[in-house]
Amino acid sequence: MNRALYGPKWASHKDELLWSFAFLEKPDRNPHWHLLIRLYDHDLAVRNNRITKLEVRAAEIWQKLVPSGTADVRRIVHGHDRVASYVAKELGHELQYADFVTPDEFRRLL
Structure with missing residues (x-):
């Protein structure tokens, strides 16, 4: 998704x-998964453009x-x-504590 939003040098x-922040349910x-996403863009027009791209491309990227x-x-x-x-809502269950993904879990790999 980052590639779709920011290009090949994302x-x-x-x-x-x-x-x-992703939460595994049931x-x-x-x-x-329930996934909360926030985009960092100070320019409102740029942010809205990226939100639209996210809405349009997310299903296609997930299905790949x-x-x-x-x-x-x-x-x-x-x-x-x-x-x-x-x-x-399910974080109170032990399994959920082991199965949520934190915001920058994979950034160290970049």
Whole structure:
């Protein structure tokens, strides 16, 4: 996704790359992820353009990674506290503590 947003030299945009926090839900019966993503763009027009690209390209990119999967992208415009509670609702279970992905988990590999 970073490549789609920032181009082939996306790794050089370290301060602008997608920030995300992913939560695995129902791993034993209907595994799926809830992913919160924040874009770092101070220019509103650039940010809106990148959000639109994210909305358009996310499903295509996810299906390359998981051919049987789907993606449902929803822009959050208000109610951040409710969204955070919803996506993290299963964190109280031991398995979830072992299976969430932190924001910069893979950045060290760049």
